Amino acid sequence: MCDHFPTSTFLGYIDKVKEGEDIHKLKDIADTSFDFILILSQNHFDKIYDDHKHHISLNKLYKIDIKDNRYHFLARNEILRYKFQVIPQQISMLLLKFLTRLNYILNLSGRKVVFVAKGFVGANTKMLFLYHATVDNQTILLTDNVQQLKSLKNVGLKVFPLF
Numbered sequence: 001m002c003d004h005f006p007t008s009t010f011l012g013y014i015d016k017v018k019e020g021e022d023i024h025k026l027k028d029i030a031d032t033s034f035d036f037i038l039i040l041s042q043n044h045f046d047k048i049y050d051d052h053k054h055h056i057s058l059n060k061l062y063k064i065d066i067k068d069n070r071y072h073f074l075a076r077n078e079i080l081r082y083k084f085q086v087i088p089q090q091i092s093m094l095l096l097k098f099l100t101r102l103n104y105i106l107n108l109s110g111r112k113v114v115f116v117a118k119g120f121v122g123a124n125t126k127m128l129f130l131y132h133a134t135v136d137n138q139t140i141l142l143t144d145n146v147q148q149l150k151s152l153k154n155v156g157l158k159v160f161p162l163f
Contacts, residue, residue, distance in 0.1 A: 030055050040064040042119050049079070089118070089163060117143040118162060133157055
């Protein structure tokens with residue numbers, strides 16, 4: 001971060017629930033003088049961004065994206081481009097959700113358990129997948145995280161690209 005913002009001063013965190021030193025509420029931060037808000041959240045970025053964009057100038061909101069163990073700071077234009085790029089993935093996820101519900105409604109029995117991990121394979125998903133994979137050979141993991149896909153595939157697990 002120091003490479004991108006060498007003379008920066010850290011003012012604190014913004015949180016809806018937590019309280020403490022250097023933790024601010026969003027409604028209070030609008031009156032504070034600052035240059036940027038950096039958002040680092042793989043799972044909740046869209047929700048955080050949507051909450052903040054109504055109170056803070058979009059030019060001050062940056063998404064921190066971690067790729068290949070490097071931090072990338074996405075400004076307003078890159079965030080908009082990213083949102084358009086994920087539309088096909090969102091449509092695919094909605095289709096997958098629809099097919100899952102249809103399978104349940106029609107009471108179709110299947111033998112396979114499929115885990116879907118978008119972005120990264122979290123600890124809970126990984127543990128459930130590994131448990132099911134040891135109990136039943138029909139368990140599959142779909143992920144778009146290339147690094148985790150390769151490492152899990154190298155140990156003989158059934159892992160396939162999500163898209």
